[in-house]
Amino acid sequence: MTRTVYLNGEYLPETEAKVSIFDRAFLMGDGVYEVVSVLDGKLLDFDGHMARLQRSLDALAMKNPLDTAGYLAAQRELVARNDIGDGLIYLQVSRGNPGDRDFVFPPAEVQPTLVMFTQSKPGLADSPTAKTGLRVISVQDLRWHRRDIKTVQLLYPSLAKMEAKAAGVDDAWLVEDGKVTEGTSNNAYIVKDGKIITRELSHDILHGITRAAVLRFAHEAQMSVEERSFTIQEAQQADEAFITSASGFVTPVVEIDGVKLGAGTPGPVAVRLREIYLEESRKAAV
CATH class of the missing domain: 3.30.470.10 (Aminotransferase class 4, branched-chain amino acid transferase, N-terminal domain)
Known part of the structure; x- marks a missing residue:
């Protein structure tokens, strides 16, 4: 058709x-x-x-x-x-x-x-990766410095995704000055001791629409949120991790640069946030 x-x-x-x-x-x-x-x-x-x-x-x-x-x-x-x-x-x-x-x-x-x-x-909301989680590698962030503007300049994210594919994993997290900025086409998060940690808004990352909704729902659910930078090493020591995007909603990350997080399965915070996001977003859809 x-x-x-x-x-x-x-x-x-x-x-x-x-x-x-x-x-x-x-x-x-x-x-x-x-x-x-x-x-x-x-x-x-x-x-x-x-x-x-x-x-x-x-x-x-x-x-x-x-x-x-x-x-x-x-x-x-x-x-x-x-x-x-x-x-x-x-x-x-x-x-x-x-x-x-x-x-x-x-x-x-x-x-x-x-x-x-x-x-x-x-079946967009029933993606298999939401149940198994993603494996990611870290890649140096070489993009221009107005990542908050959603431009069509997507060559470097495409190169990073291809590097991840060549490594046999699902995606890449971009790193600048030792800190994670975001994923190739998503915002990045870790969870430690129940606290959700994600980079603060600036010119360095895209101001994700799904990010804004998920953080709002997290606050409403009385979850603890801290907006700050974090390193790959800190992420590898986290209890869980996840990404958000318009097409992936909330998707768990279970491995970073070969290091499994927790039991190597999706964590409870990411799973619950995905459930809340899909439920509330469906209610508000137009």
Whole structure:
């Protein structure tokens, strides 16, 4: 079945959607993106993703082609047209097509490019890795220093994921100045003596929408949370660890650089947070 995708106000078969070779996302990596999860045909954390999209666009002085209501209508339409029960909606905004290549931003009248498409992921909430946990390795963080902007500059995270794959594990945690920043496409956490520890917000990490929701739910559940940096060595000595992301929700980590955490199985804090997140997010989905 051919997917219906959204391109600059039109719903098109994916085989007919075309973007110019002069688009700045293609030539310069000059674009931002968001990924919204879909469960039971409804959008999770939609308002948070739209707020972060606007923040990213503002940080790059880029125009937003739609308002929040427009995005909601378009994403619901894509879910309906593609019969998505569980899955993802990917959206990307670039600075558009100036008609040629130039490092200087194009004139204000050049319109941004907006692409949205769905990915069907049946059983998204029942991922096997949530039951077995992830194994990760540490990799030096060589990305640029505005990781809080969700840009399409994803080459280094892709290289880190490939390094993890070559090592026979699931993912990598990125390390800078001896401290863990985040995973390749997720926020990183450890748990010690019942306390959840995760790096504080700054330009060094992405301000995860799932992160914000999970920490809010943790506080509401009277769990102890500390926002600070931690080392790989500290993580290896933790009782448990986990990651959060829009597509992985809360996923336990059971091994770091070959060292098993605890019994080498998902820990109770991560398991409970995943249950709470899925329950509460389903209630609030739109």
